[in-house]
Amino acid sequence: xxxxxxxxxxxxxxxxxxxxxxxxxxxxxxxxxxxxxxxxxxxxxxxxxxxxxxxxxxxxxxxxxxxxxxxxxxxxxxxxxxxxxxxxxxxxxxxxxxxxxxxxxxxxxxxxxxxxxxxxxxxxxxxxxxxxxxxxxxxxxxxxxxxxxxxxxxxxxxxxxxxxxxxxxxxxxxxxxxxxxxxxxxxxxxxxxxxxxxxxxxxxxxxxxxxxxxxxxxxxxxxxxxxxxxxxxxxxxxxxxxxxxxxxxxxxxxxxxxxxxxxxxxxxxxxxxxxxxxxxxxxxxxxxxxxxxxxxxxxxxxxxxxxxxxxxxxxxxxxxxxxxxxxxxxxxxxxxxxxxxxxxxxxxxxxxxxxxxxxxxxxxxxxxxxxxxxxxxxxxxxxxxxxxxxxxxxxxxxxxxxxxxxxxxxxxxxxxxxxxxxxxxxxxxxxxxxxxxxxxxxxxxxxxxxxxxxxxxxxxxxxxxxxxxxxxxxxxxxxxxxxxxxxxxxxxxxxxxxxxxxxxxxxxxxxxxxxxxxxxxxxxxxxxxxxxxxxxxxxxxxxxxxxxxxxxxxxxxxxxxxxxxxxxxxxxxxxxxxxxxxxxxxxxxxxxxxxxxxxxxxxxxxxxxxxxxxxxxxxxxxxxxxxxxxxxxxxxxxxxxxxxxxxxxxxxxxxxxxxxxxxxxxxxxxxxxxx
Numbered sequence: 001x002x003x004x005x006x007x008x009x010x011x012x013x014x015x016x017x018x019x020x021x022x023x024x025x026x027x028x029x030x031x032x033x034x035x036x037x038x039x040x041x042x043x044x045x046x047x048x049x050x051x052x053x054x055x056x057x058x059x060x061x062x063x064x065x066x067x068x069x070x071x072x073x074x075x076x077x078x079x080x081x082x083x084x085x086x087x088x089x090x091x092x093x094x095x096x097x098x099x100x101x102x103x104x105x106x107x108x109x110x111x112x113x114x115x116x117x118x119x120x121x122x123x124x125x126x127x128x129x130x131x132x133x134x135x136x137x138x139x140x141x142x143x144x145x146x147x148x149x150x151x152x153x154x155x156x157x158x159x160x161x162x163x164x165x166x167x168x169x170x171x172x173x174x175x176x177x178x179x180x181x182x183x184x185x186x187x188x189x190x191x192x193x194x195x196x197x198x199x200x201x202x203x204x205x206x207x208x209x210x211x212x213x214x215x216x217x218x219x220x221x222x223x224x225x226x227x228x229x230x231x232x233x234x235x236x237x238x239x240x241x242x243x244x245x246x247x248x249x250x251x252x253x254x255x256x257x258x259x260x261x262x263x264x265x266x267x268x269x270x271x272x273x274x275x276x277x278x279x280x281x282x283x284x285x286x287x288x289x290x291x292x293x294x295x296x297x298x299x300x301x302x303x304x305x306x307x308x309x310x311x312x313x314x315x316x317x318x319x320x321x322x323x324x325x326x327x328x329x330x331x332x333x334x335x336x337x338x339x340x341x342x343x344x345x346x347x348x349x350x351x352x353x354x355x356x357x358x359x360x361x362x363x364x365x366x367x368x369x370x371x372x373x374x375x376x377x378x379x380x381x382x383x384x385x386x387x388x389x390x391x392x393x394x395x396x397x398x399x400x401x402x403x404x405x406x407x408x409x410x411x412x413x414x415x416x417x418x419x420x421x422x423x424x425x426x427x428x429x430x431x432x433x434x435x436x437x438x439x440x441x442x443x444x445x446x447x448x449x450x451x452x453x454x455x456x457x458x459x460x461x462x463x464x465x466x467x468x469x470x471x472x473x474x475x476x477x478x479x480x481x482x483x484x485x486x487x488x489x490x491x492x493x494x495x496x497x498x499x500x501x502x503x504x505x506x507x508x509x510x511x512x513x514x515x516x517x518x519x520x521x522x523x524x525x526x527x528x529x530x531x532x533x534x535x536x537x538x539x540x541x542x543x544x545x546x547x548x549x550x551x552x553x554x555x556x557x558x559x560x561x562x563x564x565x566x567x568x569x570x571x572x573x574x575x576x577x578x579x580x581x582x583x584x585x586x587x588x589x590x591x592x593x594x595x596x597x598x599x600x601x602x603x604x605x606x607x608x609x610x611x612x613x614x615x616x617x618x619x620x621x622x623x624x625x626x627x628x629x630x631x632x633x634x635x636x637x638x639x640x641x642x643x644x645x646x647x648x649x650x651x652x653x654x655x656x657x658x659x660x661x662x663x664x665x666x667x668x669x670x671x672x673x674x675x
Contacts, residue, residue, distance in 0.1 A: 040371065043105050047408060059405030064414020066287065066404045067110055067397055071415060072422050073291040074397075074445065075113055076316065076430065077438035080226070081219060082118040082389050083125035083234075084177055085170045087319050087427065089113060094419040095383035096391040097412040103375035105367040106356035107408050110397035110415075111379055115445065116215040117348055117390050119222065120482050121177055124340045126234050128176040128333070134169045177389035179329035180337040180344070184390050185380030187345035192373030203350045206459070207489045209452055210470035211347075214477025214485050216449040217241060219442065224248055226439035227263040229256025229314060238481050258311035259436040262301075266294055266440040274444060281403055291441050295433060303432035314435045319427040326385045343483045348392035352376045355393045359402065396448060465500070469493045504540035506553040509608060509668065516669035518608065532601075533675045534558050535668055537608040542619035550622060554607075560600060562629035569633075603635060604675035608668050610641040620653035627655075639664050640671040 039046050071093050079089030093112045100111040167175065221244045225232050230251050235243040273290040281287065307313040353372050360367045379391050401411060452470075460467045472492045477485025507520035510527025518535055521527055529535075536557055542550055555561040615623070627637045642650070642664060650656065650664070665671035 040368070041374070042102060043371065044102050044409075047107075051408065051410065056407035056410065059407045060411040061414050063401050063404040063406035064411035065418055066289070067401050067411065068415040068418025069289045069292050070287075070397065070400060071112060072419065073295045073438075073441055075419070076295075076319075076433070077441040078113040078115060078118045079389075080435060080438050081115065081122050081222065081442055082113075082177060083122040083129070083173050084389060085174070085319070086316050086430065087423075088174050088177070088387055088389065090319075090419055090423050090427065091323070091386060092383060092388040092391055094416050094423065095386055095388055096379045097416040097419070099379045099382055100375055101409045101412045101416075103371070103378050104356075104409055105371050105375070106360060106393075107365065108359040108363065108398060108402050108406055109352065109355050109393040110401045110412070111352070111376065111393050112391055112397065114348075114351065114392045114394045115219050115442065116212055116482070117344060117392050119215055119219050120340075120344050120347070121180060121389050122222070122234075123237075123240075123482070124180055124337055125173050125176045127237075128336060129169060129173060131336075132172060134172060174387050174389070175330050176333060176337065178327075178384045178387060179331075179333045180341050181380045181388060181390045182329040182384035183334060183338055183341040184345040184348065185377045185382075185384060187341060188349050188373050188377030188380065190377075191345070191349060192370045192377060195370055202490055202494070203346070204466070204469065204493055205354075206463075206466040206470045207473050207493050208350065208354070210473030211477050211482075211486055211489055213449045213452050213470075214474040215482050216446040217478040218482060220446060221245060223439035223442050226314070226435045227259065227443075228252070229259030229312075229436060230254060231314075238484065239479070240481065241478055256311065256313060258307055258313050259434060262298065262307075262313070262434055263436045263440050266298065266437055267444070269294055270440060270444045271447075274447070287400060287404075294441070295430070295437060298437040299430055299433045302434050307434065308432065316430050316433040316435065316438070319430055321424055321427055323423070324387050327387070329384055340483070343486050344390055347486065348380070348390060349373050349376050351395075352393040355395060355398055359398065396445060465496050469496060498545060501540040501543075502546050503549055504538065504546065504611075506536065506538050506550070506557065508557050509535040509537055511672070516667065518668045518672075530672050530675070532603045533606060533672050534602045534604070535606045535608060535672065537611065539611040541613045541615070542622065543614070543616040544618035547618050547622040550619075551626060554605075554626065558602070558605060560602075560633075560635070562633045562635070565633045566629070600633070600635065604638060605630060605635060606638045606640055606665075606668060606671040606675065608640050609643075609646055612646055613643070615646055615649040615653075617653070620649060620655060623650075624653075624655060636675075638671045638675060640668045641666065 072090070075089035075093045076086040077089075079086050079092075082089070096111045096113075100109075104111070218241055221241050222234060224244070225248060228248070230248060231254070232244075232247045232251055235247065270290055273288055277284065277287040277290070302308065302313065302315065308315050349372070352375075353369050356367045356372050357369070376392060383391070456467060456470075459470065469489065469492060473485060473489030475485075476488035480488070505520075507522045509518040510521045510524070510529050511518055513526075513528055519527060520537070521529075534557075536554055538550055538553070540546060623639075630637050639650075647664065656664070665674065
């Protein structure tokens with residue numbers, strides 16, 4: 001046997017030298033380093049001076065205007081979902097586009113209002129409004145007076161009379177929303193600072209897709225009451241979906257016929273037009289802004305038909321023009337909403353980072369995940385002082401932006417200008433807009449998430465585990481609650497990984513003729529085996545969870561359990577001694593001796609460790625036990641193709657006796673030749 005010798009690299013593990021080196025690197029300050037730091041923190045300084053006017057401007061203006069036109073009705077509709085007045089949805093979209101323009105590294109994503117995030121914000125807002133003693137029933141939106149806006153709500157819920165005088169329900173709602181947005185932004189910036197972007201790897205594509213689909217059912221449920229014109233409280237917490245539908249069916253006799261007909265007509269217009277937009281998107285230079293057309297037509301019909309006065313339809317109410325003075329978040333509310341902001345922050349940055357990376361890969365440029373976390377964090381922190389709620393990237397608007405010729409984030413600035421025009425001039429004209437129209441727009445925009453059910457057969461064919469993760473996350477998000485659904489999804493997907501390593505594949509290997517390759521006997525035909533040698537591969541790390549599975553599978557595949565063989569030998573030896581005492585010699589003794597000396601089919605087991613990524617102490621102990629047990633029945637165990645990590649674990653764990661380390665082989669072929 002020719003022994004191969006590999007000399008290991010010297011590893012300098014001096015903690016002191018590493019700390020000193022990192023400190024020098026961090027604390028050194030040169031003009032070039034300062035410039036790099038500023039340019040990486042403000043990416044706009046890198047790409048804006050290189051902006052190609054002739055090449056980019058037309059596409060950016062076109063996409064910016066189209067996204068702005070689509071964003072106006074969606075901002076108004078989604079503010080209803082977040083439990084806010086329509087004006088705050090417009091503020092949120094305006095500020096998010098400007099701030100991402102400065103801090104973002106993606107050229108294509110559209111940052112603004114996202115349905116799932118709005119739903120999660122709305123649930124917390126409703127809970128806090130209830131805690132503060134406000135009437136949870138939907139009321140006619142009040143005009144935002146100077147007193148209601150400027151005074152910060154720091155009073156305890158005990159003194160309800162004075163609190164309501166200072167800040168009405170809508171004012172308190174945006175205070176809660178802005179405070180939670182501020183905390184979510186702080187979490188996201190902290191994630192970027194401590195470079196914990198790896199958290200997003202625990203949110204797989206199937207998990208995120210299932211979560212969004214499950215949350216879509218909750219969004220649909222929360223908007224159903226507006227379609228029917230019902231005046232019922234919004235349910236939140238565990239099982240809110242079932243509670244809401246129960247309340248709807250209990251109050252179905254109170255349906256407002258005017259709102260129901262309006263909703264039906266809006267569906268008849270929106271769904272076919274949206275389908276046509278998708279079907280002919282390659283031919284259309286820009287999608288038909290059907291939502292804006294519907295909102296304008298519905299507002300005119302409601303105003304001139306006096307639907308509110310005649311039929312009691314619920315309307316958007318007064319939307320003021322201009323901007324409200326900035327106001328800090330309510331610091332007293334932070335303990336109440338700090339925990340709720342964690343899932344919102346994680347979902348927000350996970351969706352933003354995954355979308356930015358997806359479009360960067362598609363268009364051949366790179367994005368920085370940590371900078372994206374800073375960008376989305378500042379898109380929440382800064383607007384929280386200007387009466388805004390939480391934002392993230394949104395897939396539907398990003399796809400529209402990309403398909404209409406967007407080249408850079410300059411299109412985001414154009415979108416902000418469109419929203420600014422609405423804020424300064426057009427907003428009050430939407431006073432008579434029915435809430436059922438906004439609910440229809442929200443529901444129609446859920447089509448993409450609900451269509452994922454059509455992809456289930458294909459997903460099942462590709463990966464059954466991913467499909468089960470999708471179904472579990474979707475069901476938990478819809479039936480329990482959005483936050484618990486996300487947690488259930490993460491825990492379940494981790495359990496799936498653990499179960500996969502707990503009972504992995506562990507085949508016997510055969511030799512491919514005229515080569516040095518060994519493959520699974522159960523997977524391929526015409527493989528040869530060497531007489532007296534069994535080759536076994538364990539396709540997972542060997543650690544405390546699967547150590548028993550390793551032993552039982554090895555014993556089953558080789559057909560020999562050394563513990564049983566030893567026990568049988570001892571039993572036979574005892575019987576032989578007893579028989580010797582009774583009768584020295586005889587037939588019985590010879591039978592026992594034959595049993596003891598029955599030879600095995602093999603003398604060597606080669607364990608292929610190429611798929612064993614690591615060993616823990618339990619894994620090392622298991623290997624020691626297996627080698628010892630087989631050695632006692634005259635079978636040697638050889639290890640082959642161990643990676644450097646496994647080798648060092650074996651050496652540290654004193655797996656080899658002195659002078660035995662040559663029994664660790666670099667290939668299966670080498671080990672079999674030695675055997």
